[in-house]
Amino acid sequence: MGADHTIAIFVAELILLLLVGRLMGEAMARIGQPAIFGQLLAGVLLGPSVFGALLPDLHHLVFPETPTLKAMINAVSQVGIMLLLLLTGMETDLSQINRKRSVVVLGSLFGIAVPFACGVALAYALPAALIPSQVERLVTALFLGTALSISSVKIVAMVLMEIGAIRRDLGQLILATAILDDTLAWIIIAIITGIAADGVVDFHDVGTSLAFTGLFLAASLMMGRRLVARLILWCNDNMAIELPVITAALVVMFALALTTDLIGVHLALGAFVAGILIGQSPFLTEHIETQIRGFIIAFFSPVFFAVAGLGMDLRTLLDPTLALFTLAIILAASVGKFLGALAGGRLGGLTVAESLAMATGLNARGSTEVIIASIGLSIGALSNQLYTMIVAMAVVTTMIMPPTLRWMMARVPLRDEEVKRLDREEAEQRQNLPRMERALVYVDSSRNGDMTASLAGQFAVRQNVLMTLLEAAPNGDVKAGVHTGRDRLQAAAAKARVPNGHATAGAGTQANGREAIGQLLQARSVANGEALKSEIAKGYDIAFVGIGQPLTANAPRFEEPLQGLTSEFKGPIAILVNGGRLAFEPDRPLDILVPTGGRPESGLATEVALALAGASGGSLTVLHVFDPRVETMLVGGRSRRAGMSLLVDAHRLGKHSGVPVKGLTATHERFDVEIRHAVRRGRYDLVVLGASLRHGDARFVGPGVLGLVQSLHAPVLVIAR
Numbered sequence: 001m002g003a004d005h006t007i008a009i010f011v012a013e014l015i016l017l018l019l020v021g022r023l024m025g026e027a028m029a030r031i032g033q034p035a036i037f038g039q040l041l042a043g044v045l046l047g048p049s050v051f052g053a054l055l056p057d058l059h060h061l062v063f064p065e066t067p068t069l070k071a072m073i074n075a076v077s078q079v080g081i082m083l084l085l086l087l088t089g090m091e092t093d094l095s096q097i098n099r100k101r102s103v104v105v106l107g108s109l110f111g112i113a114v115p116f117a118c119g120v121a122l123a124y125a126l127p128a129a130l131i132p133s134q135v136e137r138l139v140t141a142l143f144l145g146t147a148l149s150i151s152s153v154k155i156v157a158m159v160l161m162e163i164g165a166i167r168r169d170l171g172q173l174i175l176a177t178a179i180l181d182d183t184l185a186w187i188i189i190a191i192i193t194g195i196a197a198d199g200v201v202d203f204h205d206v207g208t209s210l211a212f213t214g215l216f217l218a219a220s221l222m223m224g225r226r227l228v229a230r231l232i233l234w235c236n237d238n239m240a241i242e243l244p245v246i247t248a249a250l251v252v253m254f255a256l257a258l259t260t261d262l263i264g265v266h267l268a269l270g271a272f273v274a275g276i277l278i279g280q281s282p283f284l285t286e287h288i289e290t291q292i293r294g295f296i297i298a299f300f301s302p303v304f305f306a307v308a309g310l311g312m313d314l315r316t317l318l319d320p321t322l323a324l325f326t327l328a329i330i331l332a333a334s335v336g337k338f339l340g341a342l343a344g345g346r347l348g349g350l351t352v353a354e355s356l357a358m359a360t361g362l363n364a365r366g367s368t369e370v371i372i373a374s375i376g377l378s379i380g381a382l383s384n385q386l387y388t389m390i391v392a393m394a395v396v397t398t399m400i401m402p403p404t405l406r407w408m409m410a411r412v413p414l415r416d417e418e419v420k421r422l423d424r425e426e427a428e429q430r431q432n433l434p435r436m437e438r439a440l441v442y443v444d445s446s447r448n449g450d451m452t453a454s455l456a457g458q459f460a461v462r463q464n465v466l467m468t469l470l471e472a473a474p475n476g477d478v479k480a481g482v483h484t485g486r487d488r489l490q491a492a493a494a495k496a497r498v499p500n501g502h503a504t505a506g507a508g509t510q511a512n513g514r515e516a517i518g519q520l521l522q523a524r525s526v527a528n529g530e531a532l533k534s535e536i537a538k539g540y541d542i543a544f545v546g547i548g549q550p551l552t553a554n555a556p557r558f559e560e561p562l563q564g565l566t567s568e569f570k571g572p573i574a575i576l577v578n579g580g581r582l583a584f585e586p587d588r589p590l591d592i593l594v595p596t597g598g599r600p601e602s603g604l605a606t607e608v609a610l611a612l613a614g615a616s617g618g619s620l621t622v623l624h625v626f627d628p629r630v631e632t633m634l635v636g637g638r639s640r641r642a643g644m645s646l647l648v649d650a651h652r653l654g655k656h657s658g659v660p661v662k663g664l665t666a667t668h669e670r671f672d673v674e675i676r677h678a679v680r681r682g683r684y685d686l687v688v689l690g691a692s693l694r695h696g697d698a699r700f701v702g703p704g705v706l707g708l709v710q711s712l713h714a715p716v717l718v719i720a721r
Contacts, residue, residue: 021302043309080304082271089275103348108180110344115336119145143376148333150185153178155366174361190265212263229281357408364401365394436541443546444472448579452546458615572721589618593684601690605719609688619660625671
């Protein structure tokens with residue numbers, strides 16, 4: 001067969017696998033089942049069970065048994081495995097395991113140990129014809145035990161979301177246990193593949209594999225996260241080609257996969273760990289996941305699962321003996337997993353109803369088992385018949401799980417603390433700050449610059465965002481750039497407070513802010529507006545600006561280079577004005593005033609003010625001014641109810657943030673008059689004011705905001721968007 005002819009057949013195979021896989025996935029999705037089942041079914045239809053049985057000659061023409069074609073399609077499939085595990089790792093949140101560690105660990109260990117033992121025992125009862133001749137029965141038994149014992153975190157997460165239980169405490173426990181299952185699975189598979197490579201159990205080699213695996217995991221999880229985050233940041237900020245961050249993520253995946261292969265364990269572990277490290281990066285994770293997910297779902301996922309389906313021969317199940325063994329595998333997997341997880345839940349302190357629900361939720365295999373079975377088939381540890389039985393088990397257990405879990409979860413009542421947590425998370429979903437990953441700070445050596453640097457440092461640690469500090473170089477001399485802003489930012493960050501459980505908080509409520517800001521801060525000097533424009537293009541969620549004269553004296557415009565920044569920057573900009581009107585003391589708690597008028601920018605201003613008040617250990621006062629002219633125009637006082645709702649929302653956010661919030665109301669036709677009265681009476685350290693930028697030949701603030709800001713004898717942080 002010529003090379004051109006081989007490539008043409010390879011392309012034809014890809015067309016069939018993609019087209020039929022996606023169409024069958026669409027059909028499954030429409031009836032509420034995972035799309036991967038449709039992709040598996042596509043492989044079954046194109047394989048020996050249907051296509052090969054009905055049109056054997058045509059099937060042999062499209063899927064010939066030639067080593068070159070098999071190697072080509074297998075290479076695509078293996079890359080698909082790594083990409084699927086990369087995506088799984090990115091969706092893996094190891095911090096969830098710490099929330100109720102004993103329940104998660106016991107549920108996972110017992111949930112793995114019992115079905116694993118059942119699988120190993122069942123493997124020794126199998127006929128010799130089902131055991132590949134080139135391996136020891138022990139290797140097949142270990143693979144079968146692993147395939148029967150591991151839950152699929154992707155399927156578990158999907159079902160929990162589908163039934164609306166993903167945010168419940170029990171849903172999080174089930175998901176965390178499935179995450180630990182998946183993590184342990186790839187460690188177990190890595191060890192078993194090492195055993196399979198030698199054909200016998202060599203305890204010295206097993207010990208060596210375990211030692212290297214432990215060393216690899218320790219090095220990756222301890223140092224890898226920071227290195228990967230810095231690599232992603234460097235590629236984003238310094239490379240001009242398209243999608244450099246995606247390339248960096250793929251290089252990390254292949255490098256770690258190659259590393260695990262070189263130390264004698266399967267490359268699947270390296271790809272999975274790469275996903276965990278990239279997913280834990282504080283920067284661009286959503287962007288990376290979106291780009292890679294589309295790439296995988298559109299091409300590699302349908303090809304991989306369809307190829308997995310090609311390896312299934314349903315005619316195996318027509319043999320009564322093999323059909324009975326398939327039923328035994330399904331029962332061993334289901335009963336073993338259920339009893340093991342149930343015992344682990346009870347030992348971990350869950351109620352009977354909670355333990356039953358957890359055991360039910362973990363009894364789904366899906367994509368993980370298909371990947372494990374594919375690895376076993378590719379290294380010769382599983383026969384085609386056993387492979388078909390394992391995939392059939394994965395499909396059956398996954399299809400049974402959703403209705404049974406929905407029934408079980410309905411019988412587990414919500415606890416009081418769970419209701420409070422759900423309310424808090426629902427409030428956070430409506431906020432802007434939790435979605436921010438990166439902030440830009442532009443300051444000079446003025447009082448505005450010093451105060452902005454202090455506020456930005458507290459904000460960075462409180463919100464755990466990556467921060468770039470740009471210091472305006474005097475007279476355009478970069479080498480003579482000032483460092484006051486950097487010192488003030490670091491000093492303020494060292495004293496910043498973070499909520500309990502925050503990633504940088506350590507054991508208590510007071511974070512090691514100096515260490516945290518050392519990880520979150522990069523600083524440099526800039527000489528002109530072009531350098532500032534170049535920095536903006538790197539992508540930021542919010543900008544803090546502190547320069548000597550941000551606003552023109554008699555017109556609602558910004559001074560340069562702030563005017564250029566507002567024209568280029570797409571997100572909200574926090575601009576400090578009047579920084580020199582009061583003696584600002586960054587070490588003391590901030591008493592902050594937020595005037596709100598119900599506009600979107602007022603909501604964001606409240607969020608920023610809460611973050612700053614919380615970081616300094618201060619308090620927040622929210623002022624809402626009712627316009628009597630609007631009140632008389634609306635029937636039933638809708639304006640007043642809307643205003644009171646804003647105050648209630650601010651109190652709720654303050655309670656969730658641990659910040660004392662005081663609500664004030666006033667009635668006046670001019671809101672600026674009441675704001676000035678409130679500032680004079682309250683002696684606030686800072687006023688945070690939301691403002692909408694207007695558009696003309698340039699972006700500018702309205703004359704009302706300009707007049708108000710210039711008349712206030714207090715520092716004002718204008719949140720403009």
